[in-house]
Amino acid sequence: MADQVKHYNEDFITPYGVILGSFQGVEGRSNGNFNYYSHEQNYHNGLYTGIPFQCVEYVRRWLNISKGLTFYNIPFASHAWQLKYIERISDSRATSIVGIPNGSDKAPVPESLLIWESDENDKQIPFGHIAVITEVNIQENWVRVAEQNMDNNYWPGNYSRQLDLEVSEGKYFIKDNHKIIGWMVINFDVDSQNQLELGIHEPVVRKIQPPKILNGPWLNFDSPAQKYWANIWGDQPTREGEEFISYYTFDNHFYDRIMFAAMELNHMCLTATNYVINNDEQLAKFGLPHWTWKKIRNSWKGEMISGFKSFSGRFDLAFNGSSIKMFEYNSDSAGTYLEAGVIQVQWAKAVGCDYGKSASEDLENMLIEQAKELFKGFVHILIDNDDEEVYNALYIKEVFEKAGVDCKVVIGVNFKKNHQGKYTDEDGVEIKTIWKMWNWETVISNYESERKGDEIKLSDILLDQNIDIYEPIWKLVTSNKALLAVMWEMFPGHPYLLPTEWTLDGYLRNKPYVKKPIVGRCGQNVQIYTSSGEKVEEMEGKYTKRDCIYQEVFEIQKFDGFNPILGAWIVGMKPAGFGIREDTKLITDHESPYGCCRVINI
Structure with a gap:
């Protein structure tokens, strides 16, 4: 207010x-x-x-x-x-x-x-x-x-x-x-109030049906992004070993609830980010090297002066039949752009799923408009040599081109310096603006690693104050799961938040909990425990030495044995639809199947 x-x-x-x-x-x-x-x-x-x-x-x-x-x-x-x-x-x-x-x-x-x-x-x-x-x-x-x-x-x-x-x-x-x-x-x-008499019904339904017989390919192989995606996941409309197709329907009221949740959570995340960045004691809990603090604060200060320059982010949300809760915020290097923006839309058309509209119907247009607003010159799209990053980067390139933004995808680290001391790509194009899928934690590790000869490191490029970077370095705070504990302290009892604490000495004592490293990707090193401290599930990963936060277990509503996680998009400062990743295991990862979501008017 x-x-x-x-x-x-x-x-x-x-x-x-x-x-x-x-x-x-x-x-x-x-x-x-x-x-x-x-x-x-x-x-x-x-x-x-x-x-x-x-x-x-x-x-x-x-x-x-x-x-x-x-x-x-x-x-x-x-x-x-x-x-x-x-x-x-x-x-x-x-x-x-x-x-x-x-x-x-x-x-x-x-x-x-x-x-x-x-x-x-x-x-x-x-x-x-x-x-x-x-x-x-x-x-x-x-x-x-x-x-x-x-x-x-x-x-x-x-x-x-x-x-x-x-x-x-x-x-x-x-x-x-x-x-x-x-x-x-x-x-x-x-x-x-009797909920049935009010016309309240199941807002989410998982449907299973035979697919429509295809007359041709349902993917556009003229699109490098879709072609690459098909090479990884296949071009069949059904999942491997399955005869029928499955998808989710959401009523329009529940869709609005998710969009409101994304807006409110984005606001709380930014409020908490501001608090942490301006508080040494809080920032120290985020496990970030002290040399990053000034860079983070300068980046944030720039946002306060010129307005937020965020391109996008994705909330991971869960649903138990009545409540929506935030699991985490992928605000730095979110994936599933292609699945949400294109794949689920084209898949639905191909298999005869004509119920309502796609839950991410507006995502691509909103990405295009945000690109028009943010990018005024040539953009380098920087990624690691990772399949998911490649097809998402190829899709973002298509988005930028539709926005009239000249760009190219750069896989790996291959940069030069020109006579003016400016960084260029291997073709000699000066690097002025970057959209990246490298996460900032990788940049920190690269900065602290030993330089080999006169190599130009990834961190040289991404920490250059003369280059505009998206997402900006202040998202080291926003994307850190330590922010979940800060948000719970700032907004205790908020309906979209789960109790999250720094230790197990308080509210979460003798309650089922999830142990999460404050830095991690794709569910790596997440552990789930019962109230008695028995570990029931764990995802292996490379973040074993990271500090952790503890979050109350939230029992997700299962659909046909699957646990769906909603990926709700924020583009700029606006909600932009959602998609689903589902799995029979409790912890989803990048290999968990993507489910089509349709919104129907009730």
Whole structure:
């Protein structure tokens, strides 16, 4: 929440962000005037409330703070009229919200939501409007509301405006200059609500069916990325040894939940990153060499001045039938771009899976737009000689080219210096901007390794302050699993976080837990223990000497024996869809099968 006025101009009725008043301790703030749109995101205690300081943002924030409830994405304020239920934040349990049309024989009640109709010809509320009814006085014929971005004037009390209430022949009409659809009455007794009667059903279903007979290849072999992928995983639509195809369907409400989770988690990760970077005691827990600290802080300071330059990241999320939890954030060198952006889309078309839309339908276009925004010159795509990195890099090259960005893929380390002392690739092209899949921990190891003769090392390139690097070095903090423990300290009890601690002396004592190295990839060296300390599963790897954090075990809902992990994408600062990796074992890795995800409207 903004604590001070951020903008002012002569068109603003009151300064943008200034407190106008409050209802039940929830402040309403000025949007300047009804035409202003900030394109920012607002959060309260890590929970997304909306675009500041629009009408929907206030209502969602009031529900969050005062009632512990929320609703997810609605296109316009007027679309709130279509809501059938809203959810308790702590456990996603639904409760009813019932629309009462204006002019009904039922009187409006306090703590209900008042909804205005959208009208493209109405310059003030073309997308409708929403407010909280704070008080109703039938004897004196008025109702009072709390709202944002209507008049943007200071409130006369614990309400923003008083509207006339007309009672005629037993009918109740709330009067305003703009057309009111009606008010929505919320049942605040959440525990009494029968979920089936509310129409709550299984939001996630794993389907199995025979594949459609293919008339030709379902992959585009003119694409180097897809051709490389097929050489590794094959070009058959079914998995090896299986006769049928399988995929997941998600209802659109659950899709919105995942997108909200990604937004909120990204906000919390960046908030925690800022705290750690500016705190020596915290940064020391991340196991990073002291020589990196200044570089990290300078990189972060640059972001604060010029805006975040992140290209993308991917959250690993789990679902137990009701709750969504974050396992980790792959913010530095995330994989599965190709699977999410292309493979699952083309596979669905090929096998006759025409339910709804792809869960990552917008991912490629969002990557293209982000590339247009970030990259203004030639980009070198730097990767190791690893199959997964190769096909993902080839795909990112296709994305960049669609964005009009000239680029090339460089596998391994083969660089030169020109007469001006600038680093170049083997063809003599100066390196000015890099998008990489090398993780920063590898760069640290390379920097600290012995130089062989006059070789140019990977770290020489990636630590050169004159070269723009994506993802930037401050993501050494964001991608470190130590951040999970910091986030739990900063946002204890947040519905998307699992209890995570530095030791087993506190909450996690005598509870099932997962031991994770603070640096690692693809589940390496992750260990799962019972409450009695018995190890039940372990993934081997190369991170045995790393410090660890301890995270509470979260029992994933199984589907046909598979444990699905949702990979939810963030592009820039926006959620961009998701995909699934599933496995019969508890710890997924880069060889775990990728599952197609479809979103259906309910």
